[in-house]
Amino acid sequence: SDEAEAVVLVPTLTFTAADWDVPQTVVLAGEEDFVDEPNTLYRVAVSVNSSADAKYAVLSPQTVDLVNEDNDVSHFVVSTASGNTTEAGATATFTVALGSEPVADVVFDVSSSDVTEG
DSSP states (O other): OOHHHHTSSOOOOOOOTTTTTTTOOOEEEEOOOOOOOOEHHHHHEEOOOOOOOOHHHTTTOOOEEEEOOOOOOEEEEEEEOSSSTTTTTTOOOEEEEEESSSOOOOOOOOOOOOOTTT
């Protein structure tokens, strides 16, 4: 399994002579990476870890293909200003935040519509 995409919540299954015919459920949980990316295909392997039964001990692994559906969206948020500037020199502030983790630096230009006022 690509552990960056999902985690296996119960990574070990044990079958005994008493319950060999009862299917066991494997549960996976998608991992949040905060990156806006395409849905990601990954594979989970199921293999015999150990068995005293020679016929099971030599079996080849099997895989299950899954998709981790991405829920992140690239966007940015600009807050409202803390107040107004004044000709006496009072300042105002606001914040800018990203909505998802970028894969490279994001650089913003900030400019005033009237440089004679602010």
